[in-house]
Amino acid sequence: MKREHFYKLSTEWTGNTGQGTSNYRTYERSHEIKVDGKAPIVASSDPSFRGDKTKHNPEELFLASLSSCHMLWYLHLCSDAGVVVESYVDHATGIMTETSDGGGHFTNVTLHPEVVVFHPSMIEKAETLHHEANKLCFIANSCNFPIDHQATCTSK
Numbered sequence: 512m513k514r515e516h517f518y519k520l521s522t523e524w525t526g527n528t529g530q531g532t533s534n535y536r537t538y539e540r541s542h543e544i545k546v547d548g549k550a551p552i553v554a555s556s557d558p559s560f561r562g563d564k565t566k567h568n569p570e571e572l573f574l575a576s577l578s579s580c581h582m583l584w585y586l587h588l589c590s591d592a593g594v595v596v597e598s599y600v601d602h603a604t605g606i607m608t609e610t611s612d613g614g615g616h617f618t619n620v621t622l623h624p625e626v627v628v629f630h631p632s633m634i635e636k637a638e639t640l641h642h643e644a645n646k647l648c649f650i651a652n653s654c655n656f657p658i659d660h661q662a663t664c665t666s667k
Contacts (some may be wrong), residue, residue: 515526521544526555529530541566570607570617573577576650577620577658580605585644595629597667621659638664 526539541563542557556562557570578601589596602623609615628637643659645651651658 513641518523520544536561539563544572548568549608569607570605573617574603574605574620577605577648577654578622580648580650581622581641581644581658581660582624582648585626585640588640588643588647589628592636592640594633594640596626596637597629598627600625617654619654619659620654621661624660624662628664628666634664634666638662 522542522544524542526541528538530537532538538605540561542554544552546552552572553566554572555566557568558564563566582599582601586596586599602625603620604622604623606618608618611639624641626637630636641662645658645660648658
């Protein structure tokens with residue numbers, strides 16, 4: 512039987528400067544993303560779209576979702592395979608292309624995980640598990656563009 516998981520959050524616009532959306536330039540793109548029982552995420556649009564560069568934007572949060580989903584699956588698979596990961600950091604990058612109608616879409620994401628494992632004998636297996644993690648990642652499976660990996664793995 513297939514299990515379904517339900518997610519719920521609220522996104523509240525906080526950028527009304529007193530004139531609402533009476534003019535494209537008079538309102539801020541600021542908003543808060545809230546999940547019950549968790550700290551809010553303060554966000555805005557990308558600075559290219561009149562957003563606040565000091566706040567997270569939807570494109571960054573999307574990239575973060577891909578990166579963290581991959582990492583969590585990878586760590587799970589390593590644990591199951593007896594690969595002891597001691598550190599993991601990903602420097603993910605993504606390309607979003609605007610379309611002529613003003614919309615856009617991501618065309619590529621590349622994850623750059625840097626993994627340190629406990630022993631050199633674990634490196635080969637650790638490297639192969641990135642492919643499996645990508646196949647299982649819920650977020651990657653929801654995308655219609657390539658998710659590439661340029662992983663490095665070393666031992667302490």
